[in-house]
Amino acid sequence: MLKEEEKKYTTISIPTPLAEKIKKRIKGTGFTSLSSYVTYVLREIISGEKEDSEEAFTKEDEKKVRERLRALGYLE
Amino acid sequence: MIQPHGGKLINKKIKNKKIDLKNLQKFEINTNTAEDILNIANGVFSPLQGFLCKNDLENVLKEKRLENDIPWTIPILLDFDKNQIKNIKEGDTILLTNNETGVKSLLELEEIYSYDKKKLAQSIFGTDDPKHPGVANIYNMKEKLLAGEITLIDSKPREFDKYNLTPKETRFLFKEKGWKEIVAFQTRNPPHIGHEYVQKTALTFVDGIFINPIIGKKKTGDFTDEVILASYETLIKHYYLKQRAVLSILRTSMKYAGPREAIHHAIMRKNFGCTHFIVGRDHAGVGNYYGPYDAHEIFSEFPDLGIVPVFFRSFYRCIKCGGVVNEKICPHDQQYHINFSGKKIRELLVNGQIPPEDMMRKEVSETILRFKKPFVE
Numbered sequence: 001m002l003k004e005e006e007k008k009y010t011t012i013s014i015p016t017p018l019a020e021k022i023k024k025r026i027k028g029t030g031f032t033s034l035s036s037y038v039t040y041v042l043r044e045i046i047s048g049e050k051e052d053s054e055e056a057f058t059k060e061d062e063k064k065v066r067e068r069l070r071a072l073g074y075l076e
Numbered sequence: 077m078i079q080p081h082g083g084k085l086i087n088k089k090i091k092n093k094k095i096d097l098k099n100l101q102k103f104e105i106n107t108n109t110a111e112d113i114l115n116i117a118n119g120v121f122s123p124l125q126g127f128l129c130k131n132d133l134e135n136v137l138k139e140k141r142l143e144n145d146i147p148w149t150i151p152i153l154l155d156f157d158k159n160q161i162k163n164i165k166e167g168d169t170i171l172l173t174n175n176e177t178g179v180k181s182l183l184e185l186e187e188i189y190s191y192d193k194k195k196l197a198q199s200i201f202g203t204d205d206p207k208h209p210g211v212a213n214i215y216n217m218k219e220k221l222l223a224g225e226i227t228l229i230d231s232k233p234r235e236f237d238k239y240n241l242t243p244k245e246t247r248f249l250f251k252e253k254g255w256k257e258i259v260a261f262q263t264r265n266p267p268h269i270g271h272e273y274v275q276k277t278a279l280t281f282v283d284g285i286f287i288n289p290i291i292g293k294k295k296t297g298d299f300t301d302e303v304i305l306a307s308y309e310t311l312i313k314h315y316y317l318k319q320r321a322v323l324s325i326l327r328t329s330m331k332y333a334g335p336r337e338a339i340h341h342a343i344m345r346k347n348f349g350c351t352h353f354i355v356g357r358d359h360a361g362v363g364n365y366y367g368p369y370d371a372h373e374i375f376s377e378f379p380d381l382g383i384v385p386v387f388f389r390s391f392y393r394c395i396k397c398g399g400v401v402n403e404k405i406c407p408h409d410q411q412y413h414i415n416f417s418g419k420k421i422r423e424l425l426v427n428g429q430i431p432p433e434d435m436m437r438k439e440v441s442e443t444i445l446r447f448k449k450p451f452v453e
Contacts, residue, residue, distance in 0.1 A: 008135075030376070040379055041379075043145075043378075043379050043380040044379035044380060046380060047379065047380030047381070047382055057244075057248070062248070065244065065245055065248045066248070066252075068245065069241075069245060069248070069249055069252075072238050074241070074249055074322065075249065075252060
């Protein structure tokens, strides 16, 4: 069980003064630990980055979708 | 255009239809599961490519995230009786079929596993009370879960298909309309004036509104799907700018999981290309199982959700203000407030009466009353 938990989390190092500042900042907030705060902030930053997205449409695809949307009255 | 959840819109529809199905073991599934397959195949459930494996399920229950850390709150599961699946094993490919939807889908069976129903119910619904409809559904599930990627081979045309746009189609449509910011509105009822107020308030700040009623299994006494769609058509025709509103259905079952389901609803709308999602009071709630604003608070756990929740608390008509207001903008006492009672509107309609126009648009009421049987019997 412990091994499985270890696989889910990893340790990172941040400067001690920064860690102290964060600890002070999260006092009285919903964050229960330094880790939960850092995880939250990193998730926020990562979500702002665009990932590679496959091109969803070929020309033929586009034609088909446009025709269906026109037929259904969604496009003029 | 907003990125799909997980970064890529999933398409699990078969590319080469010439496939030999003769030697595959075939299993009939229920319509809800078939609709899950359609939603996976069309990208509504992106990034899911199939039914959850055990690691993903445990992570969803504990962390509200898939194993790869992507937010996900409602597990999509495939259950079977152990006797039904005694002749199949992990690594097999099986055929899943459903008569009502015409769904035929391959499942590459990655894992067969057991689960704890009570834990599943408690984690998703915050209760293991069998009176909760979602919990009751879990207690009725079979004892084994099957996991693996699906590939949709076929499905048949169904009622309301003309309103049934896929994420690929809505994304194309929004782009064609030049909409950059789109707010999604989830509903299960015909619109009253309060709904219209919420929708138009949100629409004021974005480019378009995506009205997305959930269609499917209903309780006795609920409005029929036909009535919901016809009433929205009427409202849009008379009271919306046509170029600012899109009506399209979503076929999925309600889980009544309150806060967790609010996140799930937001994720699906993100996949349709929406940037904002309206969350009302007691969203996806039932009975008194959730606090009225639990479904608002849960969003603070997901800084990486990628869709902006638009929270609405209570709204009502204020006699003094002379319009629809909310608690942030109206200074008057409760005695001046008239709540939009769905129950009251329903009672009037059941008796063939038109509700007052300050509750429901006359055109909408008339549309509903044109139906001989507007309610599920």
